Amino acid sequence: MKKIKLAVVPGDGIGVEVVPRALRVLDTIADIHGGLSFEYEHFDYGCDYYLKHGDMMAADGMDRLRASDGIFLGAVGDATKVPDHISLWGLLLKIRREFELEINVRPAKVFKGIQSPLLNPKDFDLVVVRENSEGEYSSVGGRMYHGDNEIAIQNNVFSKRATKQAMDHAFKLAESRRRHVTSATKSNGIFHSMPFWDEVFKETATEYEGIDTVSQHIDALAATFVTHPERYDVIVASNLFGDVLTDIGAGIMGSIGIAPSANLNLNGKHPSMFEPVHGSAPDIVGKGIANPIGQIWTAKLLLDHHGEVAMGNLLLDTMEQVTAEGFLTPDVGGDKQTDEVVEALIRKLKS
Amino acid sequence: MKKIKLAVVPGDGIGVEVVPRALRVLDTIADIHGGLSFEYEHFDYGCDYYLKHGDMMAADGMDRLRASDGIFLGAVGDATKVPDHISLWGLLLKIRREFELEINVRPAKVFKGIQSPLLNPKDFDLVVVRENSEGEYSSVGGRMYHGDNEIAIQNNVFSKRATKQAMDHAFKLAESRRRHVTSATKSNGIFHSMPFWDEVFKETATEYEGIDTVSQHIDALAATFVTHPERYDVIVASNLFGDVLTDIGAGIMGSIGIAPSANLNLNGKHPSMFEPVHGSAPDIVGKGIANPIGQIWTAKLLLDHHGEVAMGNLLLDTMEQVTAEGFLTPDVGGDKQTDEVVEALIRKLKS
Ligand SMILES: CC(C)[C@H](C(=O)O)[C@@H](O)C(=O)O
Ligand SMILES: CC(C)[C@H](C(=O)O)[C@@H](O)C(=O)O
Numbered sequence: 001m002k003k004i005k006l007a008v009v010p011g012d013g014i015g016v017e018v019v020p021r022a023l024r025v026l027d028t029i030a031d032i033h034g035g036l037s038f039e040y041e042h043f044d045y046g047c048d049y050y051l052k053h054g055d056m057m058a059a060d061g062m063d064r065l066r067a068s069d070g071i072f073l074g075a076v077g078d079a080t081k082v083p084d085h086i087s088l089w090g091l092l093l094k095i096r097r098e099f100e101l102e103i104n105v106r107p108a109k110v111f112k113g114i115q116s117p118l119l120n121p122k123d124f125d126l127v128v129v130r131e132n133s134e135g136e137y138s139s140v141g142g143r144m145y146h147g148d149n150e151i152a153i154q155n156n157v158f159s160k161r162a163t164k165q166a167m168d169h170a171f172k173l174a175e176s177r178r179r180h181v182t183s184a185t186k187s188n189g190i191f192h193s194m195p196f197w198d199e200v201f202k203e204t205a206t207e208y209e210g211i212d213t214v215s216q217h218i219d220a221l222a223a224t225f226v227t228h229p230e231r232y233d234v235i236v237a238s239n240l241f242g243d244v245l246t247d248i249g250a251g252i253m254g255s256i257g258i259a260p261s262a263n264l265n266l267n268g269k270h271p272s273m274f275e276p277v278h279g280s281a282p283d284i285v286g287k288g289i290a291n292p293i294g295q296i297w298t299a300k301l302l303l304d305h306h307g308e309v310a311m312g313n314l315l316l317d318t319m320e321q322v323t324a325e326g327f328l329t330p331d332v333g334g335d336k337q338t339d340e341v342v343e344a345l346i347r348k349l350k351s
Numbered sequence: 352m353k354k355i356k357l358a359v360v361p362g363d364g365i366g367v368e369v370v371p372r373a374l375r376v377l378d379t380i381a382d383i384h385g386g387l388s389f390e391y392e393h394f395d396y397g398c399d400y401y402l403k404h405g406d407m408m409a410a411d412g413m414d415r416l417r418a419s420d421g422i423f424l425g426a427v428g429d430a431t432k433v434p435d436h437i438s439l440w441g442l443l444l445k446i447r448r449e450f451e452l453e454i455n456v457r458p459a460k461v462f463k464g465i466q467s468p469l470l471n472p473k474d475f476d477l478v479v480v481r482e483n484s485e486g487e488y489s490s491v492g493g494r495m496y497h498g499d500n501e502i503a504i505q506n507n508v509f510s511k512r513a514t515k516q517a518m519d520h521a522f523k524l525a526e527s528r529r530r531h532v533t534s535a536t537k538s539n540g541i542f543h544s545m546p547f548w549d550e551v552f553k554e555t556a557t558e559y560e561g562i563d564t565v566s567q568h569i570d571a572l573a574a575t576f577v578t579h580p581e582r583y584d585v586i587v588a589s590n591l592f593g594d595v596l597t598d599i600g601a602g603i604m605g606s607i608g609i610a611p612s613a614n615l616n617l618n619g620k621h622p623s624m625f626e627p628v629h630g631s632a633p634d635i636v637g638k639g640i641a642n643p644i645g646q647i648w649t650a651k652l653l654l655d656h657h658g659e660v661a662m663g664n665l666l667l668d669t670m671e672q673v674t675a676e677g678f679l680t681p682d683v684g685g686d687k688q689t690d691e692v693v694e695a696l697i698r699k700l701k702s
Contacts, residue, residue, distance in 0.1 A: 077539060084539035085546055093540070117578050119470045136487075141506075141543035148511055152547035156505040160498070188428060188435035189444070189594065192492035195436055196503035219594045220630075223602030226577055227468050243540065243570045244595060251574030279571075 007068035011046040013280025014290035015074020021342040022295040047081040056090030071273040075280035099270035101263035104132035108249030113323035124229035130242025131166040167204040170236035180233035184241040257291030260298035274302040291329040358419035362397040364631025365641035366425020373646040398432040407441030422624040426631035450621035452614035455483035459600030464674035475580035481593025482517040518555040521587035531584035535592040608642030611649035625653040642680040
């Protein structure tokens with residue numbers, strides 16, 4: 001019996017609603033598999049935890065999370081309770097940094113039964129590989145002067161190591177897909193970091209055979225995600241550019257509520273973390289209408305990562321059957337509750 | 352007779368094709384007006400100029416441009432000839448910086464006759480006010496170490512002055528529109544500059560009455576441009592965020608070939624510059640199929656800026672009649688040549 005020990009962090013808002021449902025789905029998958037089981041340790045870290053304890057997680061939180069085989073996270077942040085930069089840097093971004101989750105993988109595709117906002121989505125199927133640890137997300141910088149003269153300086157830090165690693169990951173992924181890598185750049189406007197990014201991309205491209213490569217400025221790339229998403233296979237992007245592109249990717253799928261992500265540790269020292277792209281959505285908390293697909297598709301990425309690709313594919317296929325049959329929450333134009341979608345999925349998985 | 356002296360810089364690629372056509376349209380507008388005329392001084396600055404002279408413009412170029420009432424620019428950059436960061440920082444970005452064109456105004460709307468890639472574009476009509484002089488586009492930074500250890504540091508510099516000025520411009524614009532301003536932020540991930548940006552936005556909001564304000568993270572904002580563009584009126588954004596949003600704005604209109612922009616000098620010391628959002632499009636140069644609408648809509652913004660709002664509106668309305676009649680270049684699904692669209696427009700303006 002293969003046992004996967006998950007640290008479960010529902011976090012804030014709808015995270016608390018969709019995570020337990022996704023665990024039920026994982027248990028169903030384990031039953032179908034026969035030789036697989038999950039063990040869960042639950043952590044109540046998040047904004048409410050902060051309000052009680054003055055910190056987003058316990059003092060030994062990182063050690064306890066580290067003891068797992070993977071972290072299954074819902075959503076972090078609720079600005080009505082805790083300022084975003086505190087909640088995020090105290091939990092989500094802290095885990096990404098300290099556990100060296102330097103790669104964030106986010107697929108986007110036409111999802112059966114879910115209406116894309118595009119007139120002609122042409123069966124796009126792409127994956128963004130996002131550098132997840134540095135770049136524009138840096139705590140280096142500060143402020144100077146006061147009042148009318150104040151300035152804020154933000155340092156973006158790009159290392160060869162992390163940049164190259166993201167690109168290698170993208171090329172390897174492309175080898176198992178349609179063999180096409182697009183690099184998101186902005187070297188025509190951003191003077192130091194982006195020409196550096198381009199150089200590393202060129203260097204990496206010489207190391208892989210038979211992969212088509214394109215370098216495209218982020219502005220044009222973002223627009224082309226809307227006009228011709230079918231042109232893309234794998235896109236490699238900096239932390240910020242990847243952030244923006246993957247929300248657009250979610251947008252063209254039809255809802256941010258369905259988009260998944262995997263934050264990968266590649267050096268084997270820490271667990272990887274799996275979280276949907278959506279946030280905590282305070283506006284719909286408690287209504288029972290949060291879309292569970294993002295969290296469940298995230299569980300599929302977790303299965304893939306643990307070598308259970310057949311189970312992962314079964315899960316994704318079954319999800320698409322369920323959405324194609326009209327089990328849709330309001331964000332994707334339906335009138336079903338979270339639970340109705342989850343029940344339909346579990347029923348179909350079992351049958 | 353009111354005379355407007357324009358410095359005309361067609362620049363590279365299709366800039367050379369669309370600019371002269373837009374000047375013919377401006378002359379037609381002047382005829383209709385009766386009391387208005389344009390005088391043009393032409394400058395051949397661009398990548399070919401660089402290949403000949405080793406510089407993107409003449410040594411006295413800035414002084415000569417400064418002598419105009421406005422700069423009418425096509426497109427700058429052709430990476431097949433000159434690396435982008437050289438061509439851009441040597442001409443386009445140089446003018447934006449040295450002439451203190453600190454505000455970039457870029458409208459996007461459903462354009463009659465032009466098919467949006469969105470299933471349901473719901474008559475969106477928005478304007479992005481982009482800080483145009485600092486932020487993420489900075490030449491401050493550099494590199495350190497070599498080989499595998501190399502790092503590149505890019506400093507983003509945000510000043511209170513330029514940030515506040517962009518926001519003031521956005522609020523004033525909103526007063527003459529639907530009284531709604533969205534601020535593009537990313538203070539949940541970007542540690543120093545974006546919380547600063549948010550503070551200035553909050554401060555500015557207190558200075559205007561009866562304007563609805565929203566602060567939205569750039570990732571969600573970019574996605575919502577695709578799913579619900581009708582929710583926006585005026586958006587204020589940093590240099591990079593404005594760059595990305597306005598290309599998406601162009602994308603949801605149907606083509607980057609139709610999007611206009613005005614780079615405004617607010618201190619009266621230098622001319623403003625008017626340029627379409629599109630680039631030089633080397634792939635279609637010489638085919639006679641460049642979309643002239645972006646450049647001509649840009650001429651409308653120039654008319655507005657010089658107080659000729661009635662003429663500007665006449666021009667935009669007539670453009671929309673022409674596109675609605677099917678005079679469309681290939682980028683917007685038609686089979687018309689650049690000249691056929693321009694001739695149809697001039698004919699209709701004269702009638
Ligand atoms: C060409 C490039 C430097 C420029 C920019 O990023 O400002 C362009 O994309 C624009 O939006 O005008
Ligand atoms: C919440 C925020 C810090 C985060 C990010 O920007 O990385 C989110 O948008 C994401 O994409 O996971």
